[in-house]
Amino acid sequence: MSTDAAGSGETRPEITVTEQAAERALDLLEGEDLDVTEAGLRLFVQQGGCAGLSYGMRFDDEADEDDTIYEHHGLQVFVDPASMNYIEGSVLDYETGLQGEGFHVENPNVVSECGCGESFRT
Template sequence: MSTETAQGNDESGTVEVTEAAADEALSLLKSEGLDEGVAGLRLFVQQGGCAGLSYGMRFDDAPEEDDTITEHNGLRVFVDPASQNYIEGSVVDYESGLQAEGFHVENPNVVSECGCGESFRT
């Protein structure tokens, strides 16, 4: 794993991505026609949900100037400074099963979640 920021290298508080999640995200990124050497998965926190905060994910063509950038199994992950405080130490995984399929964030900073697991509070 490598980590870059606009201010230099900083390994503290980074987000981890499992191999399954990185493989799925890279497959989706390629299907969107994005360059995996420059583009990446943006992980962010936004206001919303019954517990107050929710996760967001999208592909970005390139990182913003002040993003923390990490690489996991070939996948670049971008996190903005405001979101970093809420999700540092989290693990992004991809689960596929009979009941549900998708990305899941395991966040050690969460003190409570809503019943459906879509929002949280730190």
């Protein structure tokens, strides 16, 4: 489910969060002593990395006025309009493996990534 906090009613491709990613983010969010009914995970894109763009994530205590808000498995995800242009249709997952564990964005808009996978180009 997504809602446009500005109330424009604009329909955007869904940002999906896997159950594993939502559970891990909610565990971390509760550890920050934030109200999970208002707070959420902010997913954004910033300039940087060898391919030009990189993902960022942080917890915010509430959505901004112009954010698109997604809710999956009890987790709210806030995305600002500029970032949405790069990540619409993406899936946020939490992966574990021999290389470690962490959040991973599967983005259908990416045309190339750097060798380390930390940055991308659309």
